[in-house]
Amino acid sequence: MINIRQSDIAKELNISRVTVSKALRNHPDISIEMKKKVNEAVKRMGYVPNLIAKQLNSRKTFTIGIVVPDLENNFFSYVVDSMIDYATEKDYRVILTVSREKESVEKRNIENLIGMRVDGLLVCNSQETKDTLIYSQIKRMKIPLVFFDRVVADAGFSSVVFDDRAGAISSLDKVIGAGFTMIAHFAGFSGINIGKERCEGYRASLEKHGIPVRKDWIIEGGYELKDGQSSFMKLLAQGDMPEVIFTVNDRVALGAYKAAKEAGLRIPEDIGIFGYGFSEITDFFDPQLTVINQDPRKMGLEAIRLLLNEIEKKTKTGQNKIYIEEEFLWRKSVKRKVKK
Amino acid sequence: MINIRQSDIAKELNISRVTVSKALRNHPDISIEMKKKVNEAVKRMGYVPNLIAKQLNSRKTFTIGIVVPDLENNFFSYVVDSMIDYATEKDYRVILTVSREKESVEKRNIENLIGMRVDGLLVCNSQETKDTLIYSQIKRMKIPLVFFDRVVADAGFSSVVFDDRAGAISSLDKVIGAGFTMIAHFAGFSGINIGKERCEGYRASLEKHGIPVRKDWIIEGGYELKDGQSSFMKLLAQGDMPEVIFTVNDRVALGAYKAAKEAGLRIPEDIGIFGYGFSEITDFFDPQLTVINQDPRKMGLEAIRLLLNEIEKKTKTGQNKIYIEEEFLWRKSVKRKVKK
DNA sequence: ATGAAAGCGCTAACAC
DNA sequence: GTGTTAGCGCTTTCAT
Numbered sequence: 001m002i003n004i005r006q007s008d009i010a011k012e013l014n015i016s017r018v019t020v021s022k023a024l025r026n027h028p029d030i031s032i033e034m035k036k037k038v039n040e041a042v043k044r045m046g047y048v049p050n051l052i053a054k055q056l057n058s059r060k061t062f063t064i065g066i067v068v069p070d071l072e073n074n075f076f077s078y079v080v081d082s083m084i085d086y087a088t089e090k091d092y093r094v095i096l097t098v099s100r101e102k103e104s105v106e107k108r109n110i111e112n113l114i115g116m117r118v119d120g121l122l123v124c125n126s127q128e129t130k131d132t133l134i135y136s137q138i139k140r141m142k143i144p145l146v147f148f149d150r151v152v153a154d155a156g157f158s159s160v161v162f163d164d165r166a167g168a169i170s171s172l173d174k175v176i177g178a179g180f181t182m183i184a185h186f187a188g189f190s191g192i193n194i195g196k197e198r199c200e201g202y203r204a205s206l207e208k209h210g211i212p213v214r215k216d217w218i219i220e221g222g223y224e225l226k227d228g229q230s231s232f233m234k235l236l237a238q239g240d241m242p243e244v245i246f247t248v249n250d251r252v253a254l255g256a257y258k259a260a261k262e263a264g265l266r267i268p269e270d271i272g273i274f275g276y277g278f279s280e281i282t283d284f285f286d287p288q289l290t291v292i293n294q295d296p297r298k299m300g301l302e303a304i305r306l307l308l309n310e311i312e313k314k315t316k317t318g319q320n321k322i323y324i325e326e327e328f329l330w331r332k333s334v335k336r337k338v339k340k
Numbered sequence: 341m342i343n344i345r346q347s348d349i350a351k352e353l354n355i356s357r358v359t360v361s362k363a364l365r366n367h368p369d370i371s372i373e374m375k376k377k378v379n380e381a382v383k384r385m386g387y388v389p390n391l392i393a394k395q396l397n398s399r400k401t402f403t404i405g406i407v408v409p410d411l412e413n414n415f416f417s418y419v420v421d422s423m424i425d426y427a428t429e430k431d432y433r434v435i436l437t438v439s440r441e442k443e444s445v446e447k448r449n450i451e452n453l454i455g456m457r458v459d460g461l462l463v464c465n466s467q468e469t470k471d472t473l474i475y476s477q478i479k480r481m482k483i484p485l486v487f488f489d490r491v492v493a494d495a496g497f498s499s500v501v502f503d504d505r506a507g508a509i510s511s512l513d514k515v516i517g518a519g520f521t522m523i524a525h526f527a528g529f530s531g532i533n534i535g536k537e538r539c540e541g542y543r544a545s546l547e548k549h550g551i552p553v554r555k556d557w558i559i560e561g562g563y564e565l566k567d568g569q570s571s572f573m574k575l576l577a578q579g580d581m582p583e584v585i586f587t588v589n590d591r592v593a594l595g596a597y598k599a600a601k602e603a604g605l606r607i608p609e610d611i612g613i614f615g616y617g618f619s620e621i622t623d624f625f626d627p628q629l630t631v632i633n634q635d636p637r638k639m640g641l642e643a644i645r646l647l648l649n650e651i652e653k654k655t656k657t658g659q660n661k662i663y664i665e666e667e668f669l670w671r672k673s674v675k676r677k678v679k680k
Numbered sequence: 681a682t683g684a685a686a687g688c689g690c691t692a693a694c695a696c
Numbered sequence: 697g698t699g700t701t702a703g704c705g706c707t708t709t710c711a712t
Contacts (some may be wrong), residue, residue: 358691
């Protein structure tokens with residue numbers, strides 16, 4: 001690698017390195033002719049300023065560190081995309097790391113990013129994450145950090161999350177409002193937060209409308225396609241079918257689609273299906289999934305916005321909790337019984 | 341932001357900063373007891389080494405700069421994911437930039453990454469990119485660079501690409517081998533490289549098997565869903581339907597799906613559809629698309645592997661051209677007429 | 681208007 | 697074993 005330095009330009013022009021530095025930063029000290037000369041030499045010699053050196057003595061890197069659990073999950077790739085978009089607009093760079101849902105990797109990534117002296121961190125925890133020591137250290141070091149989607153509670157950092165319980169309730173309200181009362185739920189595992197809140201919302205809405213909550217219609221499984229399939233099979237085996245199924249996420253919904261079709265049931269004529277997800281993916285479903293849409297771009301944007309504000313001290317650090325509104329998109333996979 | 345430096349530890353322990361530096365790097369000079377003392381202080385005081393300073397005098401950053409045109413395109417997010425995977429494994433970091441298919445942004449991103457003194461670059465050009473000046477400069481600076489997917493030819497860099505023409509031919513061969521002769525093609529625009537090669541492959545295979553190429557069965561459109569729909573409508577309007585449609589990519593295929601279903605045609609019973617794409621997405625199609633699979637992870641992995649080898653001088657720079665094999669996945673959207 | 685000196689946090693080379 | 701000196705490429709005083 002060949003690198004031209006300011007001092008090379010200085011030598012070439014027989015001036016001091018400081019003059020070059022000032023000229024490059026358009027310092028009023030320097031005469032216009034000199035600036036012209038310098039800029040010319042810069043082009044001619046192919047000088048590219050060394051940001052590392054600049055960062056070292058400014059103690060500001062214009063770099064944001066991102067930690068996501070997994071990029072294979074398209075949700076996160078959209079989140080990251082929107083973050084980079086905004087960062088670029090504001091002249092920040094992004095170092096992207098992936099934890100593969102491993103607590104140890106998450107920790108290593110964060111240490112690495114701190115070592116790089118990023119100006120701030122955007123973190124979505126891995127599913128494993130229990131040990132919050134590193135976060136209290138970040139707090140002590142006063143490094144701005146914003147959690148998104150998954151949060152270490154009580155660590156004293158700002159966060160951007162969805163309000164799952166509220167989203168579930170308002171969606172169920174709509175489905176019930178459209179004339180349905182027989183609604184099953186393919187839940188995740190009640191252990192994990194995400195599944196719990198959605199399930200609670202489901203129960204709350206039914207109760208609100210005086211619809212009895214049937215235990216045999218809440219089927220706990222996992223969060224993957226196969227879980228949707230097996231839950232559907234289980235439901236079918238029980239014999240007593242609901243009109244609509246509310247699924248904990250889009251992969252489970254797709255599993256339900258497959259199982260339903262294999263059982264010769266049409267969607268939405270024979271069985272309606274809706275659930276959590278995000279529109280970019282569920283667009284592909286046939287029929288398009290009626291979805292409680294969690295917009296990854298909104299989340300990414302709010303998170304990095306908040307972080308940059310905290311970095312630039314426009315907002316108090318660690319005090320903000322933003323809820324991203326979920327949007328209910330009524331599409332093809334559920335058919336209204338009652339007109340709006 | 342609060343940062344502890346080696347000198348702070350030195351002061352605390354009443355020793356020289358150099359001793360700290362050496363102890364931290366486990367230098368044989370230093371006694372075991374001293375190392376213990378230092379490491380203890382490190383923990384206690386929350387010292388995190390400043391990589392910026394380290395990079396400045398080692399002139400090595402262990403950082404790779406990536407430029408992709410667009411992360412919304414899931415293909416690229418998988419590519420990036422696999423790159424980060426491998427980079428992390430080899431203790432490299434990744435700065436990720438997105439050009440949004442803009443030449444100007446691509447250029448700015450690259451300059452930025454060079455300024456950060458990344459050890460190497462992984463670049464997929466924007467669709468606009470014409471001006472190759474920056475690439476000749478990179479060549480002059482001897483910065484290792486590997487192009488992937490889209491390449492600036494003759495810039496003297498290594499590259500990793502798919503061999504579209506070959507992939508199309510071998511796939512068409514298989515479809516023809518399964519008993520089909522009436523095969524239409526929804527092409528992109530012949531102006532763009534990607535569409536051209538695929539179309540050439542289509543023609544070449546038909547000709548090889550003595551099947552006349554019908555001009556009215558090569559329908560040029562764009563690369564988006566709506567283009568697949570309109571191409572299908574056009575085909576339908578012509579009245580003379582093929583048995584199978586070969587589409588230039590998966591979005592066009594999905595458009596064809598939609599239009600076919602609306603026209604009351606069943607896939608694959610009434611019409612078969614297959615095309616370029618990648619399996620992660622086309623899995624969602626109903627029925628699953630028979631696809632010429634371009635594996636993004638393979639591409640990402642080969643690209644960063646090659647780059648790291650060039651960085652570490654295990655391979656000559658700029659001399660390698662790797663073709664990623666495309667894999668034909670025979671799935672549900674085309675039904676064999678003849679047994680294998 | 682131009683330049684000399686000092687320092688950002690770290691490491692390599694060379695004393696003691 | 698431990699410490700001193702110098703330098704990575706840049707910027708920020710402060711002289712001239």
